[in-house]
Amino acid sequence: MSELIKPGTDNQRAGTYVEVGPRGGSVSDARTVKIDQGDRLPPTQEEGNMWRKQ
8 A cells, every 4th residue: 555645745756646535545536647756746626635656
């Protein structure tokens, strides 16, 4: 299981991140984002959700 990362965190490794619930569970209509090295993770759809690297 990958580490959960808060929205707005910067300097993450480049790659694809998927939105998950506060404890790492799946969420309906989860967003998937691609970021480049050093980019900041965007906000999630709901407060409390996190990001996980795929």
